[in-house]
Amino acid sequence: MSKPKSGARALIGEFSPDFVDLTENFLFGQIWERPHLSKRDRSLITCAALVVSGKTEQMTGHFPRALENGVTLDELREMIIHLAFYAGWPSAVSALTRLKDMAETGAEDKA
Known part of the structure; x- marks a missing residue:
């Protein structure tokens, strides 16, 4: 492979x-x-780490990869909402903005 x-x-x-x-x-x-760990689980963990650390630039690559690995758009959104209370509201807003931009450009359709 x-x-x-x-x-x-x-x-x-x-x-x-x-x-x-x-x-x-x-x-x-x-x-x-x-x-x-499955690639799906690794993707969810990686995306969560990016949200917590505020690495929004890296989300552009990892959010679509998560979708390719079986994580749904709803699961990414829910993960970000959950982390808002642990990582901070501004980190969640930034992550949701990146996810929204990706969804609006159709990146999730390519997964």
């Missing part, structure tokens, strides 16, 4: 090829391919 190429290659591939290699081979290779 071939692993997906990371967005890191397009963003910083020429600037930091070693980092891209680690991203593609270790993170999306060894870590994401471990059998103990």
Whole structure:
């Protein structure tokens, strides 16, 4: 099974090829391919971590990947609402805004 190429290659591939290699081979290779959690569960966990840490730029790549891995738009929305009380209201608003933008551009239709 071939692993997906990371967005890191397009963003910083020429600037930091070693980092891209680690991203593609270790993170999306060894870590994401471990059998103990499904890709769906890993996606939900990753998206939750991004919401909690306020990493909205990374949500642009991980929200669609979560949909590809079987997480529904409703589940992403509910996860963000749940985390609003743990991560803070501003983090939830930012995450919901990213999710809304993705939904309006049709990114969820590609999943």
